[in-house]
Amino acid sequence: MTENGRFGLYGGRYVPETLMHALLELEEAYTAASTDEIFRNELDFYLKEYAGRKTPLTYCRNLSAELGCRVYLKREDLLHGGAHKLNNTLAQGLLAKYMGKKKLIAETGAGQHGVATAMAGAVLGLPVEVYMGETDCRRQRLNVFRMEMMGATVHPVTTGTRTLKDAVNEAMRAWVATVEDTAYVLGSVVGPHPYPLMVRDFQSVIGRETREQILTKEGRLPDAVIACVGGGSNAIGIFHAFLADDVRLIGVEAGGTGTGRGEHGATLCAGTPGVLHGALSYLLQDEDGQIEGTHSVSAGLDYPGVGPEHSMLKDTGRVEYHSAGDAEVLNAFFHLSKSEGIVPALESSHAVSYAMDIAGEFGKDDILVICLSGRGDKDVAAVAEMTGGCR
Amino acid sequence: MTRIAEACAGPAFIAFTVAGDPDPGMSVRIARTLIDAGADILELGVPFSDPPGDGPTIQKADERALNAGTTTDTVFSIVREIRAFSDIPIVLLTYFNPVYRRGPDRFYREAHEAGVDGILIADLPVEEADEVVDLSRRYGIDQIFLVSRDTSPKRLKVIARHAGGFLYLVSVHGVTGARPEIPEELPAFIHRVREQTALPLAVGFGISTPDHVSAVCRAGANGAIVGSAIVEIIERNLSREPEMMAGLHAYTSSLTAMKEERSGSSP
Ligand SMILES: Cc1ncc(COP(=O)(O)O)c(C=O)c1O
Numbered sequence: 290m291t292e293n294g295r296f297g298l299y300g301g302r303y304v305p306e307t308l309m310h311a312l313l314e315l316e317e318a319y320t321a322a323s324t325d326e327i328f329r330n331e332l333d334f335y336l337k338e339y340a341g342r343k344t345p346l347t348y349c350r351n352l353s354a355e356l357g358c359r360v361y362l363k364r365e366d367l368l369h370g371g372a373h374k375l376n377n378t379l380a381q382g383l384l385a386k387y388m389g390k391k392k393l394i395a396e397t398g399a400g401q402h403g404v405a406t407a408m409a410g411a412v413l414g415l416p417v418e419v420y421m422g423e424t425d426c427r428r429q430r431l432n433v434f435r436m437e438m439m440g441a442t443v444h445p446v447t448t449g450t451r452t453l454k455d456a457v458n459e460a461m462r463a464w465v466a467t468v469e470d471t472a473y474v475l476g477s478v479v480g481p482h483p484y485p486l487m488v489r490d491f492q493s494v495i496g497r498e499t500r501e502q503i504l505t506k507e508g509r510l511p512d513a514v515i516a517c518v519g520g521g522s523n524a525i526g527i528f529h530a531f532l533a534d535d536v537r538l539i540g541v542e543a544g545g546t547g548t549g550r551g552e553h554g555a556t557l558c559a560g561t562p563g564v565l566h567g568a569l570s571y572l573l574q575d576e577d578g579q580i581e582g583t584h585s586v587s588a589g590l591d592y593p594g595v596g597p598e599h600s601m602l603k604d605t606g607r608v609e610y611h612s613a614g615d616a617e618v619l620n621a622f623f624h625l626s627k628s629e630g631i632v633p634a635l636e637s638s639h640a641v642s643y644a645m646d647i648a649g650e651f652g653k654d655d656i657l658v659i660c661l662s663g664r665g666d667k668d669v670a671a672v673a674e675m676t677g678g679c680r
Numbered sequence: 681m682t683r684i685a686e687a688c689a690g691p692a693f694i695a696f697t698v699a700g701d702p703d704p705g706m707s708v709r710i711a712r713t714l715i716d717a718g719a720d721i722l723e724l725g726v727p728f729s730d731p732p733g734d735g736p737t738i739q740k741a742d743e744r745a746l747n748a749g750t751t752t753d754t755v756f757s758i759v760r761e762i763r764a765f766s767d768i769p770i771v772l773l774t775y776f777n778p779v780y781r782r783g784p785d786r787f788y789r790e791a792h793e794a795g796v797d798g799i800l801i802a803d804l805p806v807e808e809a810d811e812v813v814d815l816s817r818r819y820g821i822d823q824i825f826l827v828s829r830d831t832s833p834k835r836l837k838v839i840a841r842h843a844g845g846f847l848y849l850v851s852v853h854g855v856t857g858a859r860p861e862i863p864e865e866l867p868a869f870i871h872r873v874r875e876q877t878a879l880p881l882a883v884g885f886g887i888s889t890p891d892h893v894s895a896v897c898r899a900g901a902n903g904a905i906v907g908s909a910i911v912e913i914i915e916r917n918l919s920r921e922p923e924m925m926a927g928l929h930a931y932t933s934s935l936t937a938m939k940e941e942r943s944g945s946s947p
Contacts, residue, residue: 293807303776303803305733307850310830448739454730461732466854468830564777564803565730577752578781579729 294482299597302481303564311468316483318388335379340369346502351628356648362661363499372663373523374405380491382409385472393417395474396460398453399589400432402476407441417441420459422452425588428671450582453592477520478596481567492526500530513537516660517639519589521596523662541643543585544612551582555612556595557603570600586615587635613642634663683769684845687720688880688902693936695719696907698741699758700750708761717929718936726774733802735857737908756794763795771798788815798822798845806839813842846880858908859886867899890938
């Protein structure tokens with residue numbers, strides 16, 4: 290990491306001058322807060338008493354027997370709100386309060402980050418405005434209601450592809466116009482410095498707990514850790530504690546319906562480096578640098594960019610990145626529901642699907658940890674519509 | 681002094697359109713109309729799929745241009761076509777990704793060969809700009825930078841040291857788009873920057889009426905940049921080219937007339 294927030298080649302701060310002041314101010318406030326005991330204690334209080342940390346690391350008896358290795362799930366689905374997103378929004382919301390900001394804005398794809406921001410806003414007493422692509426508002430309608438119930442205003446975004454990338458564009462536009470009194474709560478390890486660093490720090494609690502829990506339960510580290518990658522916050526959150534260890538780390542991207550243009554969201558698997566939303570990272574783009582459309586059954590992975598730290602970890606080879614397609618993902622969604630009584634988010638189902646795919650590579654004593662980044666209640670209606678009910 | 685800086689002695693009326701909007705051919709004819717009506721500098725936007733610094737008007741123009749098949753090659757050929765009939769200073773306004781993707785060296789070389797005088801990269805703050813500043817000097821292109829009301833004196837100094845042509849003062853907190861009023865703080869902002877640099881100062885974002893232009897010039901700016909208001913005329917007349925050109929001509933003439941009313945001295 291250098292001064293301008295680089296992860297190797299990647300990262301940086303590619304924003305209009307109109308946002309520079311706000312980003313420098315945020316960086317300063319974040320740096321101060323990260324060593325401020327009062328801030329840390331208050332955040333710990335919220336994470337524990339409000340969000341319900343620590344989350345369990347569940348040994349899955351049925352799935353383990355079936356797959357022939359020891360499978361654990363890190364249960365971020367049990368965090369308040371139903372996904373890992375609240376780790377980040379409570380921290381950013383609290384930081385905004387310390388900075389004297391009066392309002393929070395956020396983008397959201399699956400709606401989980403919007404919901405988590407709405408929660409943080411409600412509990413911390415800050416009004417919230419959420420930008421959400423119109424397509425996503427439709428496929429994650431339940432989350433729109435949830436946000437509104439908690440007092441947030443949801444702005445459907447009708448520009449571009451009407452999904453997560455356009456929601457980020459619109460949130461950035463709204464932020465430029467209100468920088469003086471408003472904090473932009475970005476939902477993943479993307480965007481200009483300091484977001485990729487800050488969000489990673491706030492999500493690293495997932496991996497710290499996992500490491501401690503597996504050492505307690507098994508007396509050793511896992512053989513592999515698997516997580517889905519949209520922007521990459523749950524993945525970097527769980528990977529970070531294991532980067533220096535001899536543990537296989539696997540990120541799973543959205544394979545969508547195929548490998549053609551606009552058919553998937555597998556940025557690290559199929560993309561090239563470029564600049565979008567304030568950072569240099571892998572992107573899905575054409576030869577002129579225009580951003581390509583994406584597709585995924587899960588709104589949270591339907592994004593043509595990815596975090597700069599993941600871009601670096603791909604190049605160094607420390608983390609492997611693969612993809613899981615829509616059909617396999619739906620299969621995993623039903624499979625985990627039936628075998629363990631746990632309905633995973635479609636995003637998290639990508640990690641489950643890939644784990645099921647490669648389980649054959651592991652022996653019966655090998656330990657596989659899957660980051661279950663969220664629960665699937667939000668997806669039930671859309672999945673029922675897609676599949677015509679249960680199978 | 682570069683051609684851009686010379687044009688700012690006027691003061692300059694700087695007209696913006698998106699290259700390739702609504703299609704590449706018409707975009708050249710639009711440029712001709714703006715030049716005929718008295719524009720001093722032409723600013724051409726390189727259309728981008730994801731322009732977070734732009735309001736709805738310019739977003740839609742980008743979309744029209746891209747849908748009409750505009751590529752980076754097309755943008756340079758539009759510049760060459762304009763060069764065939766005019767030697768007006770031309771500034772490209774782009775986001776960084778099209779530059780990065782082409783390779784900055786190739787982008788600057790091709791821009792220079794096509795006849796571009798200046799380049800502004802909207803999402804490239806001075807901290808990230810070392811490479812393009814070097815390239816701009818190598819190819820004789822003015823690297824233009826944005827300055828906002830929040831830019832600290834310390835950063836302004838760094839920006840002024842790297843900048844060529846003029847400084848682009850962003851008048852508002854917000855994205856591009858025509859607005860009814862220019863902000864009250866604008867004269868103070870212009871004075872504050874003026875005290876720190878000898879570069880010409882051009883003001884943009886939200887400028888749309890003859891009164892705005894004369895107010896900006898009276899406050900001591902050397903140029904006024906109008907974009908969304910021009911693009912709105914294009915948008916309103918998409919299928920009526922004669923009306924579009926007449927509208928652009930009348931509107932641009934009304935603005936270029938007002939800048940003459942500037943009081944005070946030239947830079
Ligand atoms: C449950 C869940 N997992 C994962 C993601 C993807 O985000 P990230 O890659 O930042 O973890 C989302 C995003 O909406 C989500 O809701």
